């Protein structure tokens with residue numbers, strides 16, 4: 001995608017949603033870190049459901065450690081991989097107390113040293129809690145970047161590196177939110193909703209998905225064609241039946 005097209009791509013996403021943010025609910029940077037760590041291979045909605053009652057009681061790493069792994073496991077048991085995640089959240093909370101005075105560190109390197117914190121989690125925290133221009137690449141961002149031709153890459157690292165290079169100001173801070181939301185609600189994995197997409201003319205994906213009413217037309221046509229084909233086949237069968245009868249009756253004519 002050319003530089004002016006990239007600018008236009010984000011200009012339109014920004015126009016449609018001027019203040020994008022994460023859909024994960026949190027009250028401070030520590031809760032955000034926990035929520036993002038819990039969201040791996042789980043939906044933001046499922047994390048919010050589990051974390052809403054948890055976060056009314058637990059706002060600091062020390063409170064989490066005091067809560068303990070068993071109680072945390074019970075609180076997040078509706079989230080996938082909850083056993084491992086409970087262990088990691090207790091361990092990362094203890095590390096925050098021991099190594100960072102109970103505060104969430106502000107560098108990617110220090111964040112990634114915490115148990116259960118990978119590059120994507122670190123990027124989300126740096127961006128959402130501390131306003132850094134980072135590009136967290138999740139499954140939605142990866143798909144949108146490859147489908148559209150915005151920032152194609154074989155791995156999430158390649159896509160992230162490309163986004164770093166091509167996303168212009170003033171869109172760098174919120175780019176990954178726009179891409180996540182675009183992938184989650186419009187450029188969906190199974191059936192991208194191209195007919196209502198604000199960047200349809202900039203996107204290289206083919207074939208574009210037509211509107212629902214147009215998609216039903218071919219199927220109606222297919223039904224009509226199947227009916228007429230059935231009618232023809234039925235006629236053919238009827239026409240061929242006497243032959244079959246003749247063949248079956250042949251032994252009777254034998255001496």
Ligand code: SF4
Nearest residue numbers: 187192194197203205
């Ligand atoms: S046109 Fe379709 S494939 Fe392209 S970005 Fe929009 S929804 Fe996705």
